[in-house]
Amino acid sequence: DVKVTQSSRYLVKRTGEKVFLECVQDMDHENMFWYRQDPGLGLRLIYFSYDVKMKEKGDIPEGYSVSREKKERFSLILESASTNQTSMYLCASSEGGYTFGSGTRLTVV
Amino acid sequence: GQSLEQPSEVTAVEGAIVQINCTYQTSGFYGLSWYQQHDGGAPTFLSYNGLDGLEETGRFSSFLSRSDSYGYLLLQELQMKDSASYFCAVTTSGTYKYIFGTGTRLKVLA
Numbered sequence: 001d002v003k004v005t006q007s008s009r010y011l012v013k014r015t016g017e018k019v020f021l022e023c024v025q026d027m028d029h030e031n032m033f034w035y036r037q038d039p040g041l042g043l044r045l046i047y048f049s050y051d052v053k054m055k056e057k058g059d060i061p062e063g064y065s066v067s068r069e070k071k072e073r074f075s076l077i078l079e080s081a082s083t084n085q086t087s088m089y090l091c092a093s094s095e096g097g098y099t100f101g102s103g104t105r106l107t108v109v
Numbered sequence: 110g111q112s113l114e115q116p117s118e119v120t121a122v123e124g125a126i127v128q129i130n131c132t133y134q135t136s137g138f139y140g141l142s143w144y145q146q147h148d149g150g151a152p153t154f155l156s157y158n159g160l161d162g163l164e165e166t167g168r169f170s171s172f173l174s175r176s177d178s179y180g181y182l183l184l185q186e187l188q189m190k191d192s193a194s195y196f197c198a199v200t201t202s203g204t205y206k207y208i209f210g211t212g213t214r215l216k217v218l219a
Binding site: 031033035040041042043044045048050058059090094095096097098099100101102103 | 117142144150151152153154157196198205206207208209210211212
């Protein structure tokens with residue numbers, strides 16, 4: 001089975017901090033995605049990547065950036081965390097259907 | 110733009126059948142998928158429809174009508190463990206990215 005691992009289950013950060021969320025998959029998938037999930041809004045796509053060093057904006061990229069230096073790792077970066085970025089962040093890997101990581105619940109105070 | 114609509118909540122009793130509908134508006138539609146998410150857990154893939162018709166996987170079935178921009182997830186012989194949120198998601202031609210609906214919370218009562 002594909003395993004997608006997100007480095008932290010819970011994070012608390014201060015406003016203005018630079019935050020790194022890490023995601024690693026072990027099945028050599030080319031496609032990786034970052035979503036955030038908020039009550040009543042479902043899952044919204046932040047960024048995705050089809051290959052190493054390749055990235056494309058999703059629907060809500062503002063305030064975020066990403067890095068894909070190796071095929072198995074896709075990092076989400078909050079350049080200067082704000083309270084409206086408090087959310088559940090989900091990473092997914094795909095060669096068709098998605099396999100999600102267990103999520104990182106980020107609180108920005 | 111692209112949008113998906115599904116009911117916010119559905120309640121049913123154990124052993125019953127429930128249908129969760131999903132209507133979508135999207136350009137370049139390629140396929141419709143369904144995901145299940147238990148509270149505190151990650152979404153897990155349930156089914157995919159690329160062509161019109163019914164796909165069956167055990168107690169779960171999924172249906173697609175491309176002409177009506179409509180699909181549904183059918184859950185039979187409901188069990189308490191089916192209490193979860195269910196998301197429909199569309200993918201468009203030439204991409205692996207999914208656009209998700211806002212989810213339907215299913216409550217199964219004893």
